[in-house]
Amino acid sequence: MINGNEGEKQTAVWGGRLKLFGMASILCLALSMVFVLTQSPPDWQRGLIAVVNVILLLAAGWSMMRLMEVNRAATTASSRYLKRMMLVMVIYVAGVFFAEFLFDHYAVTGILAFVVALVPALGVLGFIGAIGRYLLEEQDEYIRMRETQKFLIATGFMMVIITVYGFFEQYDLVPHIPVYFAFVVWCAGLGVASLFQWRRG
Amino acid sequence: MKNRLKVLRAERDWSQADLAERLKVSRQSVNAIETGKYDPSLPLAFRIADLFEMPIEEIFQRD
Numbered sequence A: 001m002i003n004g005n006e007g008e009k010q011t012a013v014w015g016g017r018l019k020l021f022g023m024a025s026i027l028c029l030a031l032s033m034v035f036v037l038t039q040s041p042p043d044w045q046r047g048l049i050a051v052v053n054v055i056l057l058l059a060a061g062w063s064m065m066r067l068m069e070v071n072r073a074a075t076t077a078s079s080r081y082l083k084r085m086m087l088v089m090v091i092y093v094a095g096v097f098f099a100e101f102l103f104d105h106y107a108v109t110g111i112l113a114f115v116v117a118l119v120p121a122l123g124v125l126g127f128i129g130a131i132g133r134y135l136l137e138e139q140d141e142y143i144r145m146r147e148t149q150k151f152l153i154a155t156g157f158m159m160v161i162i163t164v165y166g167f168f169e170q171y172d173l174v175p176h177i178p179v180y181f182a183f184v185v186w187c188a189g190l191g192v193a194s195l196f197q198w199r200r201g
Numbered sequence B: 001m002k003n004r005l006k007v008l009r010a011e012r013d014w015s016q017a018d019l020a021e022r023l024k025v026s027r028q029s030v031n032a033i034e035t036g037k038y039d040p041s042l043p044l045a046f047r048i049a050d051l052f053e054m055p056i057e058e059i060f061q062r063d
Helices: A004-038 A043-070 A076-105 A110-137 A141-170 A181-200 B005-011 B016-023 B027-034 B042-052
Strands: none
Touching: A004 A043, A004 A181, A043 A076, A076 A110, A110 A141, A110 A181, A141 A181, A141 B027, B005 B016, B005 B027, B016 B027, B016 B042
């Protein structure tokens, strides 16, 4: 446990790092979305940006854990949740590269193609599972209520964006996006929910 | 709901973090209850009452 000036210093340091890595990661995510929509850059550039983004997200996750520790804001469940999130992120990126490599270099067809295509999804499924486990494990009722509220706001945000985008897409006003982008939008909704909660105090 | 948590805590010279540690909740929870942003569940209200050795109604009152 850290007290006094050292605690404030540590809070400032890890808070600053969290902001830096978080903002850089949001920029990376925005860039990835532009890449998906325009489909302009070669695969290796999209791959590179994905790897950079995961490294930034891991750094942001680590900074958040340290910040919560120095502020005594970390519950056991929230620490476990962050660690699981970082693990599934690595699994997700490894899965994407694995599937891309197989589809690019081998003639994967039939049932095997479905299995290989499912590999990148495992990371995302792990992510969803980690969220569920967190809600079950969180013993602090106020934090659990806040997080549940955040997840509900993110769900509403995702439904609105995906519905509107879906109709735009229906009439060829916007490019097609893969269905799994719904989850990306949900994650962006978490950011919106955090802002909403921050404004309300 | 109003509560006297802040006063009771100050009387014992406890910080929010001290109280949070004793109740096994986060500091944000203590802050949210003290400022009236969050009404605790009955089990947590009983834990608070037990800690201060007072009946619940002496700590929490209707608005």
